[in-house]
Amino acid sequence: MSLDAAFLTALLLSTLRQTTPLLLTALGGMFSERSGVVNIALEGILLFGALTAAVVVERLEAALGPGPHPWLPWVGVLAAMGVGGLVAFVHALVSIKYRADQIISGTALNLLALGAPSLVLTYFYGNATSSKEVANRLPLWGPEGFQLSPLVYLAFLLVPLTWWVLFKTPFGLRLRAVGEHPEAADTLGVNVYRMRYTGVVLSGILAGLAGAYLAIGFLNQFVRGMSAGMGFIALAAMIFGKWHPVGILFSTLLFGFASALAIQLQGTEILPAVLVQAFPYVVTVLVLAGFIGRSRPPAAVGKPYEK
Amino acid sequence: MLTDRKRLGLLVLLGGGLTLLLWYFSPWAVPHRIFGGEGVLLNPFGHHLPQGSLPQGYRDGWLYPIFYLSLAWLGLSLLLPWTKAAPKGLYWAGALGLGLFLLTYLLFQGSVAQVNAGAERPVLRRFSLGLGSYATLAYSLYLLLLARVFSPGGLAFLVRRRGVVVPLFSLLLASGIGGVIVAVLKESPGEAQGLRESLMLKLDLITYTYQLLYSPLVNPSGFLQSLLLATPLVFTGLAVALGFRGGLFNIGASGQLILGAIAAMLVGVYLPGPRWLVLPLAILAAALAGGLWGxxxxxxxxxxxxxxxxxxxxxxxxxxxLFLFLISANEYKFFGRTLYLPFKYPGYEARSYEIRPEARIPHWTDLVAPGGELSFALPLALLLGLLGYFLVRKSLGHRVLGALLLGAGGYLVGGLLPGPEVAFGPDLTSVRLNGAFLLALGALFFFHFYVFRTVGGYELRALGLAPKAAEYGGVRAGQKMVWVMFLAGALAGLAATHYVLGGGIDEYRLKQSLPYSVGFDGIAVALMGQNTPLGVGLAAWLFGILLTGGLQVNLQLGIxxxxxxxxxxxxxxxxxxxxxxxxxxxxxxRAAEVELKAEKEVKE
Known part of the structure; x- marks a missing residue:
């Protein structure tokens, strides 16, 4: 193997593709944690989003007949965002209204995401592991040889946008306030509960979007367990990125690069593929051990608020 | 604010109304079920008959008197809250309902037996009571519960048992949602005319699903299979529960189990030696590796x-x-150089070499009846062990020591006693339940003693309840954290003894099909069991039953x-x-507030 231009381009494209779901999910997680709610359910929401996108698009294809329908994948994307928001709402309800331990509630939804897809897949396709392939994937945009899914561009555009929302709008100020000091925010007339619901549901919408990218942008079907821990890695990236959009951009790029490198190394004789697959996870552990001491989470994160 | 009496009346009315609806819409009994799950559904308002008529020779005459009796009973119960001795009356009504249910059961069994008695092969198969009759049972229990709650101090009675109430209520809610899922995902078998009949089919489908899920309770091989599946769940459930007790959330039981399995395989396959040395070493290795990973x-x-x-x-x-790396191939390229590993057994499948016979945990038949003779060794050991624990009236260490010594003595004596010959059918011997089940029971005892009876366990709980206070009280938080995670990991690692040393996955090997996701199921077990050893044991068994029954649901209903x-x-x-x-x-x-209030109430 040589470090020629083709290899580097492939590595770059692969990095961008691998970064996209992490970036979307991590930005979502940021909204949730900035509002004071840990959302470890993001992993499960990724799966629910992916399942929704793949099944909705495939079912509509079956109903509409053959022929390219360029708008169809976008319906899948919207449905995935909706379902992601809905699952996140359940997490919000249980952990805000019923004051459940946020990590347990999130874990429950992750467990649900391990089992529920099989039921749905068995119902529609008669097998428990994957959906039928869809014909209408998300399109590819860009010059010849450098084509990427529109969601890739969207993910990177979201970085400045979320920065602006979080730091330059009244909404962002309130969101951060309820995550740092809900009592103070409440005294000033901010509706703590509503801000937290909004933060959590936003995180679900973004993770659902990331799931749609996995199912009908990156691949063309839903495969059981296809998120492979991306939701958790995204959370680690969010911590590493210090709950800040720009930090998150760089940390997810690091993880995306680790994954891309692992993919590019597979099939070569440098390292065995089974070990290389573990690379991003090892990086996550190392990064968390090395840097978390220097970053500070929102002060009220993880604590239920009571008036 | 409603008065207590009005509230009680409303609650009884609610339960009674629901029961009435179920009586109208759901089958009371299913004397016969054909393949595909469709049943002959009996209901006093009109049956659902797949073949157009009742099975030959079957008489449904018993149903109508039962129905009118039940109706009278229900009417009576609705009036009771407004009489003077309301709670007491409800007790009686509840007891009466239980009797009514028993009567229904007996009459139904009798009616089926009458048809089956003469025939060579049973004519009526897969018969059972239906949701309508179960509604009678549920309503009786509901009345008993209401009677207790509306007696003085009743609420505190429930609140004090919140460790049981919350998981059971959650199970009930989850089952309800599960029923809706089944109803949505699965078309009911059979053709129905009218709303009532189609609803009856749906409700029967849901009932049948849950009957299948809990069926391991009533057949011997399913029962053993449920214990088999419960064994690893006990270990991983304890691994998660120990973490919770210490204020840590251990989602890593899967990985700890894998490391335990690898270590057990390494010792079990490659360490030669006598059984008394190798087997304990293999078990310890599993615990140690899991512990270190934790x-x-x-x-x-x-x-x-x-x-x-x-x-x-x-x-x-x-x-x-790491697991796949070790057993999926023997040759790897590292930077162009080749590395050779010895672990994978030749062939297509990713699996290790066989565990040496000395390091295997015996199959349950070899423990219960070695050589075909029932052995008294284990029962006697257990009996004497318990006696030792309760008779020695000294410190905990003395008691445990006494129990162990007496237990060992019992094992030896029991092993020498001659036992009657027994033979088990192939459906029972094929269940790969093994000695790891006893290890799981041992782990439950260990958890109880360590967490609730030792200084270390006290520190652990203090750290979980109030970390700062614990540290101020002299607990070294950092060290303790590592120790808690080590113990939790060791418990998860022990689950591997069941799979690898006990042959829980079809063979005495480490195989790719090692179901390490039981590490996640451990979270459910720990929460359902409220992080207590008894709770974890029961919850693991419950999930063992459901998982075994899930196989039947899949086979018979395609869910x-x-x-x-x-x-x-x-x-x-x-x-x-x-x-x-x-x-x-x-x-x-707030629970304490309720209890204080109740104490006052009772005194008045």
């Missing part, structure tokens, strides 16, 4: 403040990679076995939310 995130948290949740999950993935894991997830969610019950069921301070 201690790693503990150390990362204590030293760097890295959150254990994400780290344990990442270590699961890393362990899975994915994952229904059970959905139920598990819902149970976790609902337990976390306190079963959506009022705050005094989840908040210890």
């Amino acid at each position: 201690a790693l995130p503990g150390w990362l948290k204590a030293r760097f403040g890295a959150h254990e949740v994400i780290n344990t999950i990442m270590l699961n993935y890393i362990a899975a990679s 994915s076995r994952e229904l059970v894991s959905v139920l598990q997830a819902l149970i976790v969610l609902f337990v976390a939310a306190g079963g959506f019950l009022p705050r005094y069921f989840t908040d210890p301070l």
Whole structure:
């Protein structure tokens, strides 16, 4: 193997593709944690989003007949965002209204995401592991040889946008306030509960979007367990990125690069593929051990608020 | 604010109305079920008959008197809240209902036996009572519950038992949602005319699904199979529960189990020696490897403040990679050079060499009846062990020592006693339940003694309840954290003894099909069991039953076995939310308030 231009381009494209779901999910997680709610359910929401996108698009294809329908994948994307928001709402309800331990509630939804897809897949396709392939994937945009899914561009555009929302709008100020000091925010007339619901549901919408990218942008079907821990890695990236959009951009790029490198190394004789697959996870552990001491989470994160 | 009497009246009315609806819409009994799950459904308002008529020779005459009796009973119960001695009357009504249910059961069994008695092969198969009759049972229990709750101090009675009430209520809620899922995902078998009949078919489908899920309770091989599946769940459930007790969330039981399995395989395959040495060493190796893998995130948290949740999950993935690396191939290229490993057994499948016979944990038949003769060794050991524990009236150490010595004596004496010859059918011997089950029971006892009877366990609980106070009280938080995670990991690692040393996965090998996801099921077990050893044991058994029954649901109804894991997830969610019950069921301070109020009430 040589470090020629083709290899580097492939590595770059692969990095961008691998970064996209992490970036979307991590930005979502940021909204949730900035509002004071840990959302470890993001992993499960990724799966629910992916399942929704793949099944909705495939079912509509079956109903509409053959022929390219360029708008169809976008319906899948919207449905995935909706379902992601809905699952996140359940997490919000249980952990805000019923004051459940946020990590347990999130874990429950992750467990649900391990089992529920099989039921749905068995119902529609008669097998428990994957959906039928869809014909209408998300399109590819860009010059010849450098084509990427529109969601890739969207993910990177979201970085400045979320920065602006979080730091330059009244909404962002309130969101951060309820995550740092809900009592103070409440005294000033901010509706703590509503801000937290909004933060959590936003995180679900973004993770659902990331799931749609996995199912009908990156691949063309839903495969059981296809998120492979991306939701958790995204959370680690969010911590590493210090709950800040720009930090998150760089940390997810690091993880995306680790994954891309692992993919590019597979099939070569440098390292065995089974070990290389573990690379991003090892990086996550190392990064968390090395840097978390220097970053500070929102002060009220993880604590239920009571008036 | 409603008065107590009005509230009681409303609650009884609600339950009674629901029961009446179920009586009208659901089958009372299913004397015969044809393939595909469609049943002959009996209902006093009109049957559903797949073949157009009742099975030959079957008489449904018993149903009508039962129905009118039940109706009279229900009417009576609705009036009771407005009489003077309301709670007491409800007790009687509840007891009467239980009797009514028993009568229904006996009459139904009789009616079926009458047809089956003469025939060579049973004519009526897969018969059971239906939801309508179960509604009678449920309503009776509901009346008894209401009677207790509306007696003086009744609410405190429930609140004091919140450790049982919250998980059971969550199970009930989850089962309800599971029923809706079944109804949506599965078309009911058979053709129906009219709304009532189609609803009857749906309700029967749901009932039948749950009957299948709990069927391992009533057939011997299913029963053993449920214990088999419960064994690893006990270990992983304890691994998660120990973490919770110490204020740590251990989602890494999967990875710890994998490391334990690898270590057990290494010792079991490659260490020669006599049985008394190799078997304990293999078991210890599993615990040690799992423990070290668990201690790693503990150390990362204590030293760097890295959150254990994400780290344990990442270590699961890393362990899975390591596992595949060791057994999926023997030749690897590293930077162009070739590395040779000795672990994979030749052939297509990714699996290790066989565990040496000396390091295997015996199959249950070899424990219960070695050489075909029933052995008294284990029962006697257990009996004497318990006697030893309760008779020695000294410190905990003395008691445990006494129990162990007496138990060992019992084992020896029992082994020498001659026993009667027994033979088990192939359906029982094929269940791969093994001695690891006893290890699991031992782990439950260990958990109880360590957490609730030792200084170390006290420190652990203090750390979980109030970390700052514990540290101020002299607990070394960092060290303790690593230790808790080590013990939790060791418990999870022991689950591997069942799979690898006990041959729980079809062979005495480490195989790719090692179901390490039981590490996640351990979370549900721990929460359902409220982090107590008895609770964890029972919850593991419950899930063992459901998982075994899930196979039947899949075989007979074509519903994915994952229904059970959905139920598990819902149970976790609902337990976390306190079963959506009022705050005094989840908040210890408010619970104490309720109890104080009740004490006053009772004194008055």
